[in-house]
Amino acid sequence: MNILPIILLDGITFASWLFLVSAGITFIFGVLRILNVAHGSLYAIGAYVGATFIIRFAGQEQHSWLTLPLLLLAAIVVGLTLGPLIERLFLRRVYGKDEVIGLLTTFALFLILEDVVRLIWGIEPYLVEGPFRLLGRVRIAGIAFAVYPFLLTIIAILAGLLLWFIIHHTWFGRQVTCVITDREMAGALGINVPRIDLMAFALGTFLAALGGAFTAPMMSVEPGMGLSVIVLAFAVVGIGGLGSIGGAALGCTIVGLARATAIQLFPEIELFVIYALMVAVLLWRPQGLFGAIELRKI
Amino acid sequence: MSEITTSPSLPLAVIAAFAVMAVLPLFLSDWIVFLIALALAKGAVVLGVVLLLRGGLISFGHALYFATGAYTVGFLANRFGIGEALVALPLAIIISAVAAAALGVLLTRFRGIYFAMLSLALSMILYTVLIKFYDFSGGTDGLSVRGFTLAGVTSADPALVQYYLVLVLTAAVVYVGARFLASPLGYLMQAVRYNEIRIEYLGASASHAILASYVVSGAVSGLGGALVAYLVGHVSPELAFWVSSGDFVFVAVLGGTGSVFAPLVGSIAFEFVKNYALKFSPNTWQLTLGVFLLLVIYFQPQGLWTLFTRLRVKPRWLRR
């Protein structure tokens, strides 16, 4: 049947797009215990900076291969500047407090960033389709697919592998694992927890910005583009379990495939299916698929 | 700090406030009167959020009940031609309460972040349903709400009648809310926030307390939504979007959980600031809100209301 390849490919590309943002959110939550509502805004800023870089440096030649490294650069810039700035200025004050306080803080940040974007870039959409058109189309199973989304998939996979490598095979990753397991003990063991926090948040920001930057060629970059991403990402991390990157990957895949199936077979429930899945999973496993169970206290 | 309590009978100040609001239409423009009514109706939803916030539960999905109430009014008016408030409003309350009871059974298993996320997901489910099922809900166009009548009477100035309707109902909600917060269940909700284990070891049930609060919360929010539907004359899926829930949470946190009036006062302040900020500087009003919220979180976590009142009911034997 012809729809199977469509479902698979459509699902995987959607999952890849979502993975970059979700991985960032779940990773940040694991380390900092804060659910970052502003992550969608970071994604949007990544898109805006990416678009700006392309327009300024690739100019008329939006079709050149230069645009791709520019997008990567945009993500790095955002991750290295905005990430530490936010963590230092705003989040540091609410560590150790209720998770809900962290949620409210990042919600306030979301409000602020939404307007910052409007103030800096205005409300007119930016279109930087160059890279998208550059990569052209390919025929698979008799259907023409755009190649660009597969680039996103490759990037998502690379990002996932990079994260995995960092966490399991570097000194930084080892420390991060300690902090994720028990913040207080990690500090007592001599780990520089504030520095880990900063780097973790910067990494999470980079991932969101990466997702945004490489999404910029696929859609019009405009205010409010972070709004729908964030709720989808929440659904994914809810399914996968907060703090688990593997869970985020699995959650994205499930959500992507489910949505793609819905689009082909029952288009009306396309949006509905994602949230329904989240509710179903949480009903069955309240902590998500790979989430940590809260230990009792007495 | 122990939450501030209000005694069950409406203090004089509140009665005075409502009396003042009753005569405002004589002095103020129609637009401002409308804004106040809108703010009060939304204030009811914020109160719903506050009832749960007391228990340490933050609902990022209260737009669900807001929209449920609003669309009940919308359906009745648009699809069935029933604009009678005395039919639609009770129905909106009942449907919202039933929805809250059903969803509450699921939600009250969760706390903290998961409660917030799941409540958000549930409201987004309603949002997606409202958008996609055009025949049912009018899709993104929404439904217009016309033909408002009260006790069968179509008035020449429906906006004015609606204003007083909102005033009366808000007073009722305030009364119920005040009694609730001062009752054993209200205090038990506070206890939930601090120590669920102790609650079990007193022979009580945290889940039941939360569920009861959730149902009352949903009902009150549904009423707020229904009133907004009449005031604005239109319902659309945005009412259920998560940003809408975010607004309610924002006002709830800003006002704090200390008193039934904080949500109303906060809501009025919010509507007015939003209204004028949007006119003068549409690209900075969210920023201002965000900054305000941060200031409250960092420096006055119990909300701004506590800056003005330090009332605490003291029993007689302690006042000697």
Added chain:
Amino acid sequence: MIGVQNVSRAFDMLRAVDDVSLSVDEGETVGIIGTNGSGKTTLLNLITGYLQPTSGHIVFQGMDITGLGPQRITTLGVARSFQIPQVYAGLTVLDNVLIAIAAHSGRSADFWTPMYRRDCLITAEEVLARFGLRDQAMRTVSNLPEGGCKILDVALSVVLEPKVLLMDEPTSGVSARDKFSVMDTLMPELKEHRVTTIFVEHDLEIIERYAARAVAFDAGKIVADGPVADVLARPEVRRAVLGVN
């Protein structure tokens, strides 16, 4: 009245409670001693339903209550105070007591009548006076010294007018001055109402003064069970529990 039969509880490889049987009659006052980690708190957790035994039964008034949770068991008449006080830290002392009173009188579903009701306040005042907390009534619990929290925790469980009262280290963290004054008021009152009292203690003076029977724990098992003086004189108890050679 209340007891456990061949109850065991293991956490992976660790047998925290190992085939323990204990039976307490109505009105008895039993003191449980043992070093840290010997299973005393786990036993209380098992009796009150916070933990489920891996084998064995919990019995109360002839009924098998194994598998019931703390809420149900508390309503049956078994109250408990904790080693780490389980109180509402952000509320006032008075509010803590009022909530307990409301729960006990079945008003926990009441959302209409005020909590600050005359009769409840009078009862609360009595309770607070009994436990020496009357002056602290309006203080937020997080501002109380640890001893005050412990006393409040005990007070909350006593408010429930239980048939069986289990106390986990009721005087640990309480100042020397208050220890005896609270226990001197509390214990005779419990005796007068024929409340079956079981308490875990490290302070042997408290055990000697207030308990009639002592049960010694070591490594999850009971090593001695009998009149207080006898148990404390036994060499295996002195060695294992008191560390005396």
